[in-house]
Amino acid sequence: MALNGTLVNQTPIKSNGDVFLQIFTYEPFHISNMCPHSIQGCDILDGEWGSIGSILFWKYHLDGSECVAKEVVEAADKEKKLVCFKVVDGTLLDLYKILLLTINVDTTGEQHLVTWTLAYEKLNETVADPNNLMEFCLSVTKDIDTYQCGI
Numbered sequence: 001m002a003l004n005g006t007l008v009n010q011t012p013i014k015s016n017g018d019v020f021l022q023i024f025t026y027e028p029f030h031i032s033n034m035c036p037h038s039i040q041g042c043d044i045l046d047g048e049w050g051s052i053g054s055i056l057f058w059k060y061h062l063d064g065s066e067c068v069a070k071e072v073v074e075a076a077d078k079e080k081k082l083v084c085f086k087v088v089d090g091t092l093l094d095l096y097k098i099l100l101l102t103i104n105v106d107t108t109g110e111q112h113l114v115t116w117t118l119a120y121e122k123l124n125e126t127v128a129d130p131n132n133l134m135e136f137c138l139s140v141t142k143d144i145d146t147y148q149c150g151i
Contacts, residue, residue, distance in 0.1 A: 003097075003125065007118040007134050011141055015148035017081065017105035017112030023144065024103050025076050025083045026050040028058075035143030037061065038136065050076050056085070062136055067091035074100065081105040096130065097121040101137070114141050 013020060023030060026049045028042040040059040047054025051073065058069045069090035076083045087099040098121040106113040116137045118130055 003122045005120055005122075005129055007120075007130065008115065009134055009138060010113050010115045011138055013112045013114055013141065013145040013148075015112070015145050017107040017114070019148060020112070020114060020141075020144060021078075021081055021083065021103065021105045028056060031140070031144065034147035035140050038140050038143065040066075045070070047073070050083075052076055055088075058090075060136075062091070063132055065091075071101075075102075081107070092130075092133070095123060095127045097123050099130070116141070 023034075028049070029044075032039045032041050038061055040061070042059075043057045045055040045057050052075065054073045056071045056073070058071065060067050060069070067090065069092055070088050071085040072088050074084040074086045082102060082104040084100060084102040087093060087096070087101070092099055098119070100117075100119040102115075102117040102119075104115040104117070106115065116134060118134055118137075120130055122129075
């Protein structure tokens with residue numbers, strides 16, 4: 001069983017892809033208003049919103065448990081429409097040695113597609129792949145989309 005892996009999943013959104021990416025890159029503190037059952041807060045500990053090297057602190061619920069994560073912004077590229085976070089502390093590091101979350105938005109005309117990529121290294125072979133985290137990310141995407149569309 002491999003310790004390293006990558007999960008990729010795409011989901012279409014009805015809201016504007018640029019606005020979606022703007023929220024995750026520069027305004028993640030608003031996400032708790034859009035999906036309060038999943039995300040309870042996002043604070044900046046160091047740097048500026050959307051700046052590479054900035055450190056964010058998230059409070060969230062995953063699988064019925066209260067969790068926290070400290071993340072460093074590894075990449076933020078408006079032209080490529082992506083933002084990447086590296087988890088450097090928190091609940092997820094009880095299972096994973098390395099965890100990178102990348103959000104990429106593809107826009108073609110009125111079509112907007114959000115791609116989540118989770119690159120990880122498990123601490124040992126007994127740790128499951130982070131499929132639950134991917135489902136969480138997709139659920140948050142859906143909640144943000146619903147909020148943005150006013151559905």
